[in-house]
Amino acid sequence: MSTTLFKVTRSHTAPDTLGRAVDWRTLGNCSTAPNDDLWFPEATDKATARAAITVCLSCPVLLLCRQAAADEERGDGKQSRYGIRGGLTPVQRWVADSHTQAGKGKGGRRLAPCGTNAAYDRHVRSGEQPCDPCRRAHNERNVQVRAEARHRQAAAACGTRGGYQKHRRNGEAACTPCRQANADADRRLRNTGTTTERSAA
Numbered sequence: 001m002s003t004t005l006f007k008v009t010r011s012h013t014a015p016d017t018l019g020r021a022v023d024w025r026t027l028g029n030c031s032t033a034p035n036d037d038l039w040f041p042e043a044t045d046k047a048t049a050r051a052a053i054t055v056c057l058s059c060p061v062l063l064l065c066r067q068a069a070a071d072e073e074r075g076d077g078k079q080s081r082y083g084i085r086g087g088l089t090p091v092q093r094w095v096a097d098s099h100t101q102a103g104k105g106k107g108g109r110r111l112a113p114c115g116t117n118a119a120y121d122r123h124v125r126s127g128e129q130p131c132d133p134c135r136r137a138h139n140e141r142n143v144q145v146r147a148e149a150r151h152r153q154a155a156a157a158c159g160t161r162g163g164y165q166k167h168r169r170n171g172e173a174a175c176t177p178c179r180q181a182n183a184d185a186d187r188r189l190r191n192t193g194t195t196t197e198r199s200a201a
């Protein structure tokens with residue numbers, strides 16, 4: 001009598017137990033968004049561009065996406081770039097592509113790269129939303145400017161026009177040396193057009 005309890009079958013393929021690399025594109029916030037058009041606004045439609053950028057800024061693959069766009073579009077002109085990618089508009093990506101001809105300004109002059117205060121100013125002049133690196137550079141610059149102003153304010157000694165202004169800012173009555181220094185500076189301004197004291201020749 002046969003004692004076979006199980007029927008043995010043969011498979012031509014081993015079970016697939018290997019992990020597969022996941023395409024980062026499938027992890028992007030835009031891959032599951034109900035409306036793809038958000039990432040392809042008209043050039044004049046700033047509100048839609050801003051909405052797409054807001055979604056990008058919380059995307060888990062933002063940096064991969066930005067790098068892929070930079071690699072694919074390197075050397076392309078402004079007009080050859082489409083849509084919001086990695087949280088950047090076509091113009092912002094074009095400006096950031098500072099290693100190409102397209103990243104140069106008029107007369108072949110190289111533009112300040114993104115991540116600098118000069119590039120932040122350029123974004124603003126162009127009516128664009130500054131990118132994150134530029135915004136950070138601008139904030140750092142503001143902190144530095146305020147610290148320098150505080151330092152100048154603290155350093156203004158009595159008997160100088162700076163000291164007089166410090167009294168005024170603090171809502172105090174200016175002391176005599178400061179009033180005198182301010183009056184002298186006013187007189188120089190009227191006579192010479194500058195408050196700076198010129199040394200005798």
Ligand code: SF4
Binds near residue numbers: 030057059062087
């Ligand atoms: S960064 Fe923006 S465009 Fe890139 S994958 Fe994420 S949501 Fe999509």
